[in-house]
Amino acid sequence: MADLRSNFIGIKSPNPFWLASAPPTDKEYNVVRAYEAGWGGVVWKTLGEDPHLVNVNGPRYGAIHGADRRLLGLNNIELITDRPLQTNLQEIKRVKKDWPDRALVVSLMVPCEEQSWINILKLVEETEADGIELNFGCPHGMSERGMGSAVGQVPEYIEMVTRWCKQNTRMPVIVKLTPNITDIRKPAEAANRGGADAVSLINTINSIVSVDLDQMAPIPTVGGKGSHGGYCGPAVKPIALNMVAEIARTPELAELPISGIGGITTWRDAAEFLALGAGNLQVCTAAMTYGFKVVEEMIDGLSDWMDEKGYSSIDQISRKAVPNVSDWQHLNLNYIAKAKINQDLCIECGRCHIACEDTSHQAITNMVDGARKFEVIDEECVGCNLCVNVCPVEDCITMEQMTEGVDPRTNKPIDSSYANWTTHPNNPQRVDAAE
């Protein structure tokens, strides 16, 4: 049986699943319910300075739905905690005392003045919390006040505040990054320079999820107006995975631990984040959609998969796919694949045909000998995988590698050697292969 215990920058938890700093971790009541449900840890919803701030009293969330109103993307305009600092600190202390085996990290956001950070760090240390997470990610509301993503978008500020924190507390420091930047490596490097113990990402993405076409205002609409929010949930997972991988495969950042966040909903999502470089995982939207019980599926699924694959600990999965994340220019141009349609599984919907015919390479028939039939024309197929993705039947279309013979599209023999763009004759900047 796989050992799911997690030790992330010295913070131990019975499993790698933490609840991210967000509404589910705003108070003792919720956090205790989460621990009871089996969550390995929580990052307490971001604390700020008193006087505590306020939230809007109208709608705070908007959503994108898939079939049957399955929630695919959620956006929110909620701010950090709107409860008095002391209330939160008392609850944190009590919860940590009652649940010593669970991770309890406290998210913080105060103005960019060293004294503000020194003051709050002292208060948090007294709670015996396991660590702190610097909220440099919140993209709405707080950023207008020079906090949250307004800090996370300036690497110098990240480095500065991280350093203040490292100099003024014994607690491990996690820096939470905003994805609302051009190159995620820059803020990660800044955090690293400031001495961060880890980074966590991604925070939410600037977003307007939809427009109320009657009110002509963004959703959620508060009194006829809407403000951009932060986007999260399954829809943001691909963006998060890429950003996690970008950091993980940067040699200078190879030792920087990553807490993976962004649309994690199932055990498989979790395994993917771990494989691309995360050391543990933070979840929010899945819990906000389905309740805390979802963690049972994540734990069981991850454990079963690890058993099946022969992995015994989280460390064995973490970063496992990082070496295979490559720049485009290093992909093997001699690798040839062709789509293949399994006629026994094909239901003849024709989506592969029309996608290929209208938008790609005219490489799939719709008629063979006068009968409705969908077959790949190898002479035209570039192996793009679009048909695989639009086919409604799983595994009906597969990409098959050609390992010998001649590619009927180019009439060139299959070359088993590796060759990439850097040496390709069409590349004006090519480097000639060593003689």
Place this chain on the structure above:
Amino acid sequence: MGKAAKLQSQCAGKGGAIHFDDLHPCYSNHEARVEADRCYFCYDAPCMNACPTSIDIPLFIRQISTDNPKGAAKTIFEQNIMGGICARVCPTETLCEEACVRNDAEEKPVKIGHLQRFATDFFMDNVAAHPYERAASTGKKIAIVGAGPAGLACAHALSKEGHDVTVFEAREKSGGLNEYGIAAYKAVDDFAQKEVNFILDLGGISIENGKTLGRDMTLEDLSNSYDAVFLGMGLGGVQSLGLVGEEHPRVIDAARYIEDLRQASAKEELPQAKSVLVIGGGMTAVDVAIQSKLLGAEQVTIAYRRGQEQMNASSYEQELAQTHGVQISTWLQPKTILSDGDQLEGMVFNKTKLDGGKLVATDDEVTLSADLIFKAIGQNFITEPVTIDMALELESDRIKVDGNCKTNAKNIWAGGDCVAGGEDLTVASVEDGKIAAKNIHEFLSA
């Protein structure tokens, strides 16, 4: 009222003369969206090709899934102005839904009929304006005989082109079999009349009820007085069993009974029965059998001379009959009607079998008791009105037409059940009306 019922859209039944619950209540918005999401938006969609009127099914379903039921309905009406009734009575399980690729995937087709009903009901209940405007008047006059599906579809398509249409309908109400021939539970709420009014909202169509061809006017009159004529009068005659005692008052024509039932205000106006025998194997047999059950008969048996697979009623219809408690007895050929004065007692059948592919009666006899017998063995075409003065060419005792629904006469077209090859399907009749209208328009524009 349950939550699902509260969510039900506006098209819940209010009950007709004799109340029958809707066989399939209309989808709620959410149900429709969920079902619409199952559609794969196939290329050259097999469902569309299986629809006799070629409705763009993937498109209208996609419009439902994008919260545009009005647009969905317009897509349907573009090919089939009677999409509303077709959504209720089409044997979708042998047409569009049989062709759905989801059958291959999981043996559960997209419920195209239900979705079509959702869209058309939405339109008819919520949109005041008719979906079409007439073209400028052409001054051409067209006579149509029969205000059933073929005649009304033809009338609508021609009026749309700017021609003036007069429809002669023998009966008091328009709608044809939609009004008189379909089981009450398939079209509750006086739907047939609602649809007639919807079609007439286009303008340019006048219906003269109570006018019968051959009695009130002749075909030659019409041919001479109008620029073009379309015949869609359906089948007026009743097939006979050819048995002694067939005129017994409790041996009743099923089509006539369904018609009376649709028009009756209380079931006491109709013959009551404890034990009912239905002779036949088509949709009418199933309709009358189920309605007999719903009206309180204890025992209802459909007797058919061949096997269940050969029945014209689809397997879905047969199952519907059986789940309503109707018994289906096969390989039985009527032999003798048993009666004692006014009292009907039943029927004696010969068992039948296939002998070298040919159906033959055996000497084995079966007696089934019944106090009411329905004949549902089909109707026939009364040829006199189209042969006395004009000599329209016939084929298999119905009007012969070409691929454009054109008869041998220079300005007469025909479609629906009265033509050779007529399929006894509303949707096929609508398509005939459409095809004829297109050809008539071309003829008049030439």
